[in-house]
Amino acid sequence: ETAVFQTPNYHVTQVGNEVSFNCKQTLGHDTMYWYKQDSKKLLKIMFSYNNKQLIVNETVPRRFSPQSSDKAHLNLRIKSVEPEDSAVYLCASLRGPGNTLYFGEGSRLIVV
Amino acid sequence: AQKVTQTQTSISVVEKTTVTMDCVYETRDSSYFLFWYKQTASGEIVFLIRQDSYKKENATVGHYSLNFQKPKSSIGLIITATQIEDSAVYFCAMRESDSAGNKLTFGIGTRVLVRP
Numbered sequence: 001e002t003a004v005f006q007t008p009n010y011h012v013t014q015v016g017n018e019v020s021f022n023c024k025q026t027l028g029h030d031t032m033y034w035y036k037q038d039s040k041k042l043l044k045i046m047f048s049y050n051n052k053q054l055i056v057n058e059t060v061p062r063r064f065s066p067q068s069s070d071k072a073h074l075n076l077r078i079k080s081v082e083p084e085d086s087a088v089y090l091c092a093s094l095r096g097p098g099n100t101l102y103f104g105e106g107s108r109l110i111v112v
Numbered sequence: 113a114q115k116v117t118q119t120q121t122s123i124s125v126v127e128k129t130t131v132t133m134d135c136v137y138e139t140r141d142s143s144y145f146l147f148w149y150k151q152t153a154s155g156e157i158v159f160l161i162r163q164d165s166y167k168k169e170n171a172t173v174g175h176y177s178l179n180f181q182k183p184k185s186s187i188g189l190i191i192t193a194t195q196i197e198d199s200a201v202y203f204c205a206m207r208e209s210d211s212a213g214n215k216l217t218f219g220i221g222t223r224v225l226v227r228p
Binding site for chain 2: 031033040041042043044045048056088090094096100101102103105106108
C-alpha cells in the first residue's frame, strides 16, 4: 500500500521553465529525501530533511531547491530546467537509522 | 565515504531456479545497515530484506536470503524458486549508523530476467 505520494507522476517541459514536484508521506516519519534516478537507473541522493530541517544537501545545482512545510511534506523546485535534469525524481521517507526507506512512485521529468 | 558496488549488470534465469546477485561495499564505520530493494517495471521501489552489520546470522525473508560475508564486505542476495514476477532491477544499499541524515547509498542495480 502506497504511503508516500508524489505529484505529478509525469511532466514534460521546455528548457528554462520552472518545475515543482510535491511529496507527502502518511507514515509519520521524521526524515524525508529526494533521490534522482537517471536513465542508467543510478539512484543518487539529492536532499535529506529531518523534521523540516535540511540535513543533507548533496552536490546539486543551485537551481534545485527543496521546500518543507512540515515533516510530512517535502517538495522539490527546479528553477530553470536543463536537459540533463530529465530523470525520475523519487521521494522517500524514513522513521529512523535502522529502518527501511519507503519510496514514492516517482515523478518523471522530461526536458525538451 | 560510502560506496556500494554491484558488478553484475544483468542476469537471466529460468523460472523456478535460484539466482544469486553480488554486492560489495566500502565503509569505515563499524556499525552499518545493508538493504536490498527491488524496482519493478512500473518504477515502484520496494524493500526486500536487510542485514544489520552486528548480526552474524544471514537474514531470510520468504524466498529471499542474504549471504553476508563481513570480512569480504560482501552482501549477496539469493532468490530461490524464482517466478516470472521476480523480473526486476535489484538494488543493494548501505547506511552507516552515524550517517548524517541517515543517508542510504545505492549500487547501480542488477537487472534480473526470469524466463519461462
